Amino acid sequence: MTDRPWTVLPPEPLAGTEGLFSLDPAVVHLNHGSFGAVPVPVQQLQRRLYEEQEADPDGFFADLPGRVAAARARLATALGTEPELLALVPNVTDAIAVALANVPLAAGDHVLVTDHGYGTVNEAVRRRAEEVGAELRTVRLPLDLPDGDAVREAVLAEVTDRTVLAVLDGITSSTARRIATPELLRALRAGGVTTVVDAAHEPGMLAGPVPVEADFWFGNLHKWAFAPRATGVLVVRPEWVGKIRPLLLSWEDHQGYPASVEWRGTLDYTPWLAAPAGLDVLDGLGPGLVREHNERLAAYGAALVAERTGLAALPTSAGLSMRVLRLPPAVAETQPQAQELMAAMWRRHAVRTVARPWPGGGVLRVCAQLYNRAPEYGVLADGLAELLG
Structure with a gap:
């Protein structure tokens, strides 16, 4: 294989990553894009935070708003945005609910999604x-x-004079494609379309800052930014800050966004407080080196x-830590079929991977992270060759 171009030659393991994760070595973990994996130092910090909480719950929760604000500021800096525009949320599921609850929609309006969109996000948009x-x-x-250009033109071709909202992926989960590029967001904004970007996979995988063109942008930090689950962020444009109403009313509601969105009473906040430690791990290894290795x-x-x-x-987009392959017809065309393929790979070969349904034959996603070899x-x-016959 030495005559292959560099893009299909495996990189050497990155220095300093041996023992960084606590994953079971008997399992082939190739599905980082779903649940991530938390580095050991971040796990240890979260355990200490939990022990601190249980040693003095009253004191811990009294100090919590200031500590969450400090974590928020660190994460905002890393994402190239301002702390007052960023709210911590458990995950993108919460974030899309906040966005849809606050964007005005009326009968007869047109709302755009793509068929590459994440299933639960598209379903939330459909319901709204x-x-x-x-x-x-x-x-x-x-x-x-x-x-x-082809993706951008395909999206813009569906915009009408009644289109008021577009919910698009930064990086698609099932197909590893970039859709909500700054160029597309600018074009939609110029046409008066409110844009909501599902950037679940962007934090930690891409180097660029949060696109200022997006009205709402949200991402998970537990996937590629080494944060504990469940840690996500919601970023809004400045003009939305004073308009955001939280999904739930809590004691911090009087402070307005972002605190009103963050506060959930006795929610476990230790993942959020430990999230900056995930950035420390990434910074210590060299974010550019990590991204190059994974790509x-x-x-x-x-x-x-x-x-x-x-x-x-x-086809995929440059700079991504995921690739996708097309499965044959009648394989993983439905969700039950996709589940069965994944279960068979686990039972027979101890491989964790993900298949997603698609008409005419499903898709298989291949992920790469520092612990993979x-x-x-x-x-x-x-294993696939055996199962597919």
């Missing part, structure tokens, strides 16, 4: 549109559609699986 009598319009993006390893893994199984690797993708490839 149905409640007010708005029309949900789904942009169909072929799996083999070239990146960049190269994901490309290698996808190329190896394609070579050994004959599956087609789908090149031979693991060979286990995945050989």
